[in-house]
Amino acid sequence: MEAEAMIADTEGEKKSSEESDLMRIQRLESQYLMQTYARSPVMFVRGKGATLYDDRGRAYLDFITGIGVNVLGYDHPRVRRILKDAARLMHTSNLYYHSFQGPLAERLVKASGMSRVFFCNTGAESVEGALKLARGWQTARGREGKTEFVALVNSFHGRTMGALSVTAQEKYRKPFEPLIPGVSFIDPNNSSDSFAEARAAITERTAAVIIETIQGESGVRPVSNAFLRAVREECDRHDALLILDEVQCGLGRTGKVFAFENTEARPDILCVAKPLGLGVPLGAFIVNERAADGLRPGDHGTTFGGGPLACSLSLEFLEMLEDGDLLARINELGDYFKRLLTKLQKRHRDIVAEVRGLGLMVGLELKFSGKGAAAKMLERGFLLNCTHDTVLRFLPPYIVRKSEIRTFVEALEAVLVEEAQKER
Ligand SMILES: Cc1ncc(COP(=O)(O)O)c(C=O)c1O
Numbered sequence: 001m002e003a004e005a006m007i008a009d010t011e012g013e014k015k016s017s018e019e020s021d022l023m024r025i026q027r028l029e030s031q032y033l034m035q036t037y038a039r040s041p042v043m044f045v046r047g048k049g050a051t052l053y054d055d056r057g058r059a060y061l062d063f064i065t066g067i068g069v070n071v072l073g074y075d076h077p078r079v080r081r082i083l084k085d086a087a088r089l090m091h092t093s094n095l096y097y098h099s100f101q102g103p104l105a106e107r108l109v110k111a112s113g114m115s116r117v118f119f120c121n122t123g124a125e126s127v128e129g130a131l132k133l134a135r136g137w138q139t140a141r142g143r144e145g146k147t148e149f150v151a152l153v154n155s156f157h158g159r160t161m162g163a164l165s166v167t168a169q170e171k172y173r174k175p176f177e178p179l180i181p182g183v184s185f186i187d188p189n190n191s192s193d194s195f196a197e198a199r200a201a202i203t204e205r206t207a208a209v210i211i212e213t214i215q216g217e218s219g220v221r222p223v224s225n226a227f228l229r230a231v232r233e234e235c236d237r238h239d240a241l242l243i244l245d246e247v248q249c250g251l252g253r254t255g256k257v258f259a260f261e262n263t264e265a266r267p268d269i270l271c272v273a274k275p276l277g278l279g280v281p282l283g284a285f286i287v288n289e290r291a292a293d294g295l296r297p298g299d300h301g302t303t304f305g306g307g308p309l310a311c312s313l314s315l316e317f318l319e320m321l322e323d324g325d326l327l328a329r330i331n332e333l334g335d336y337f338k339r340l341l342t343k344l345q346k347r348h349r350d351i352v353a354e355v356r357g358l359g360l361m362v363g364l365e366l367k368f369s370g371k372g373a374a375a376k377m378l379e380r381g382f383l384l385n386c387t388h389d390t391v392l393r394f395l396p397p398y399i400v401r402k403s404e405i406r407t408f409v410e411a412l413e414a415v416l417v418e419e420a421q422k423e424r
Contacts, residue, residue, distance in 0.1 A: 021055045041376055047074025049399045052383070063384045063396040063407055067217070068234035068248050068276065068361075071275040072317070073397040079278055082312050089308045094301060100311035107318045108286055111257045112270055112391060114329060115289045117308025119282065123247035123273035124158025126132045126283040127210070130243045131162045131180075133287065134208035137241060137294030146239075150201045150209040154388075155185070156209065156217030156246055166210050169218070188227045195230045199364040202234040208241040208269070209234075213259035216248035219391035220356045220363025228265035241268040241291055247283070248361070251275050252321050252398060255331040255359030278317050330398050334359040337394070348413070351420045353390075360400075364392040366416070368423045376415045382408055388407035 019027075022043045025093040029039075043055045050073045052060045065109040067072060072079060092098045105117040118133075120126050131149065151157070151166040158164065164173050165180035173179060182205070186197045202209060209231055213322045215221040244267035251272055256262055258270065273283030283305070287294065320326050336395040338355055341364055345352040354365040366373070370386035377384055387393045392412075397407070 008047050018217070031209055040375070042378065048402055049073045049075075050397050058381060060378075060381045060383050061404055063382065063394045063400075063408055065395050065397050068253065068274045068278055068395040071252065071398045072278060072320075073399045076399070078316050078320070079313065082316055084307045086312065091304070091307050091309070093303055094295075094306065098308040098311075100308050101306045102298070102316055102418070104306075104311045104315050104318070107315065108272075109321070110285060111318070111322060112286050113266070114270065114286045116292045117284050117286050118295070118300065118388055119284050119311070120273075120302050121281045121305050122158070122283050123164040123245075123271065124160045125302070125305075126161040126247065126271040126273050126285045127157045127166070127245060128160055128244075129208070129295075130245075130285045131166070131208065132300065133269060133285065133291065133294035134241045134243065136257050136299060137240075137291055138207045138298070140293060140296075141239075144241070146207050148184070148203075148205045149206060150186060150206055150240075150254070152211055152215070152223070153185045153187045154215055154218035154221070155210070155212060156215070157212070158247075188223045189221070194227055198227070198231050202231070202238055204238055206235075206238055206240040208243050210243040210245060212245045212247075212249065213263070213265075214249040214254065214358065214361060216261055216361070216393070217387055219365065219388035220361060220393055222262075222356065222358060224329060225263040225265070226262075228263050232265050235268075241294075243267060243269040245269065245271045247271055247273045248395075249358075252330055253318075253359055253361045253395070254357075255334055256326060257321060257327070275317065276314050277310035278313040279312055280310040281304070282314055326398055330359045332400065333396075333398075333400060334362070336402055337362055337396075337405050337409075340405065342414050343417075344409060345382070348416065351416050357394075360394075360396055360398060362394045363387075364394070366390050366392065368419070372422065373412075373415050373419045376419065377411065380411050380415065382411050 004197060012307050025043060044052045045051050045055050050062055052062050106115050109115060118129055120129055135147060149166050152248045153168050155168045157167050162180060165183050167173055168185045184201045186201045188194050190197060211223055213223060232242055246259050254262055260267060268288050270286040278280045345355055349365060352364060353367050356363045369389050370392045374384055374386040385393050
């Protein structure tokens with residue numbers, strides 16, 4: 001009996017010493033974390049350029065960049081230089097001045113052709129601020145009943161209660177209803193009817209319309225210039241504000257600083273986040289002169305938003321984006337990537353339905369679920385994400401090399417052919 005217990009103990013010890021770092025973390029997370037995420041079984045410990053390394057030293061080519069955040073890849077020399085000095089002043093709160101917020105706001109204002117900026121921390125928080133500003137703007141004009149919002153079908157604007165209220169996808173909103181009342185959703189891809197739909201939905205009760213210039217989460221779907229123009233006209237006719245959510249598609253992703261520059265539409269409020277702080281949380285909403293008095297002193301605030309660490313990184317990023325050759329590079333690489341994907345589509349019309357996107361925001365619509373392909377790519381050392389079930393979404397870093405794009409597309413073709421055989 002004793003001998004048996006001893007053996008069991010020894011085996012138990014042996015087991016725990018064999019437990020990998022990943023297994024230990026998985027065990028702790030499954031016990032102590034809220035179970036809100038379905039993580040892939042990989043643990044990253046460092047990165048260099050467009051490549052991430054896991055705890056076993058395995059390399060992964062990163063075409064998702066922490067969902068559109070790590071646009072300069074990993075361990076960029078300019079980021080490293082800033083982080084070396086950052087310990088001196090990590091946080092001040094918004095009670096005091098520091099030297100980075102003003103210059104960063106100036107850069108964003110000049111780049112967007114707008115007027116003023118409010119800094120926050122995340123995409124959802126920038127959307128919350130935009131919605132609140134729209135309500136405040138209407139109230140300041142004595143339009144008490146003008147409180148409603150219009151958004152698009154398949155939209156995604158974040159997980160907080162306001163952002164969720166303008167997020168169309170049922171799976172995100174349903175368990176948390178009732179959300180903000182008076183939100184209607186219109187379809188931008190309903191051909192000529194969508195203009196009529198927009199005209200019917202935007203009324204004297206509408207405070208603002210919110211649109212992702214390119215819908216990200218719902219499968220990389222650009223909203224057409226004609227639709228945006230029609231919405232802009234309706235907003236002007238009804239004294240409603242137009243909010244463009246460029247949390248995912250803004251800040252260089254499409255080959256322009258802002259995605260709306262690819263269209264004729266101009267927003268009253270522009271939401272940005274994701275890459276803004278190069279991996280340190282930073283979001284912002286930028287407003288034009290018309291909307292700038294929507295929030296008055298004391299109306300809005302945040303403890304962390306626009307801190308010195310995030311803003312110093314962001315200033316460096318915007319300098320590279322506007323003054324360097326980064327935008328030209330994004331355009332060239334994006335064209336190359338899409339050319340290779342289009343050739344892949346031509347070779348496999350039974351597999352690929354469509355190649356979509358602008359710059360380095362690219363989606364591949366498959367004729368079957370993309371979940372298996374995303375998992376297979378991970379096994380082979382390539383990171384991407386499957387969204388809206390059938391769309392493979394690629395958000396590679398702006399520093400990716402042509403040779404890396406080629407390697408990625410070659411692996412993707414092999415995986416898709418394998419997956420298609422399973423489908424048959
Ligand atoms: C268009 C858009 N808006 C808002 C958000 C929410 O941003 P965050 O996750 O930083 O709150 C996202 C996140 O994916 C997004 O894609």
